[in-house]
Amino acid sequence: RSRRGGTGRDRGDTGSAMDAPSAGLGGADPQLQRFIEVETQKQRFQQLVHQMTELCWEKCMDKPGPKLDSRAETCFVNCVERFIDTSQFILNRLEQTQKSKSAFSESLSD
Amino acid sequence: GMESGFGSDFGSGGGGGGKLDPGLIMEQVKVQIAVANAQELLQRMTDKCFRKCIGKPGGALDNSEQVRTGGRSGDPRPPSSGQPLRLCVPQKCIAMCMDRYMDSWNTVSRAYNSRLQRERANM
Numbered sequence: 001r002s003r004r005g006g007t008g009r010d011r012g013d014t015g016s017a018m019d020a021p022s023a024g025l026g027g028a029d030p031q032l033q034r035f036i037e038v039e040t041q042k043q044r045f046q047q048l049v050h051q052m053t054e055l056c057w058e059k060c061m062d063k064p065g066p067k068l069d070s071r072a073e074t075c076f077v078n079c080v081e082r083f084i085d086t087s088q089f090i091l092n093r094l095e096q097t098q099k100s101k102s103a104f105s106e107s108l109s110d
Numbered sequence: 111g112m113e114s115g116f117g118s119d120f121g122s123g124g125g126g127g128g129k130l131d132p133g134l135i136m137e138q139v140k141v142q143i144a145v146a147n148a149q150e151l152l153q154r155m156t157d158k159c160f161r162k163c164i165g166k167p168g169g170a171l172d173n174s175e176q177v178r179t180g181g182r183s184g185d186p187r188p189p190s191s192g193q194p195l196r197l198c199v200p201q202k203c204i205a206m207c208m209d210r211y212m213d214s215w216n217t218v219s220r221a222y223n224s225r226l227q228r229e230r231a232n233m
Contacts (some may be wrong), residue, residue: 034172064210
């Protein structure tokens with residue numbers, strides 16, 4: 001059974017994700033630098049698939065049967081969407097609360 | 111060309127003399143990444159399927175051969191090929207769980223990919 005994943009295909013991050021610049025890695029070789037960028041992105045994708053599969057399994061899989069039924073499949077798809085929504089919401093709200101003068105950064109520096 | 115910061119020796123495209131062939135390095139890195147991903151998958155799958163299939167774990171039976179792969183008293187060597195593994199676990203449950211985990215992984219991968227493409231289209 002072959003596994004579909006990020007291999008060979010370029011994937012990006014969702015929304016306002018914080019992209020770590022890979023400048024500096026790979027030195028002066030643009031080919032190596034590009035390779036590192038691409039592989040890093042692919043790995044981010046893979047890691048998230050691992051993480052979401054684990055989380056959504058808990059929510060969507062009751063008793064493993066002879067095949068993945070359509071209800072479970074729908075559940076997984078919804079779960080992915082909600083996870084990404086949650087992730088984006090958290091990022092956005094953190095950004096906002098940091099921008100506004102009050103609470104966040106002040107409470108952190110206590 | 112393949113000039114790089116590694117040194118002036120190399121870039122001969124696999125001919126002699128190159129100390130560090132970036133093509134080779136890239137291939138090796140890809141292999142290592144693939145291995146790491148396989149290990150990650152294995153670890154999580156094992157965790158989930160243990161939880162699904164193993165209730166309160168039974169202890170070793172009187173006959174200690176039941177919990178060893180060899181099946182021969184005190185012999186830790188794995189059985190020769192062709193013999194079924196005598197492991198004290200519900201093998202069908204685990205096998206089914208493994209398949210469903212792979213199905214789930216693939217479903218999640220597709221769903222995530224779709225979402226990413228939708229995000230890009232909206233930018």
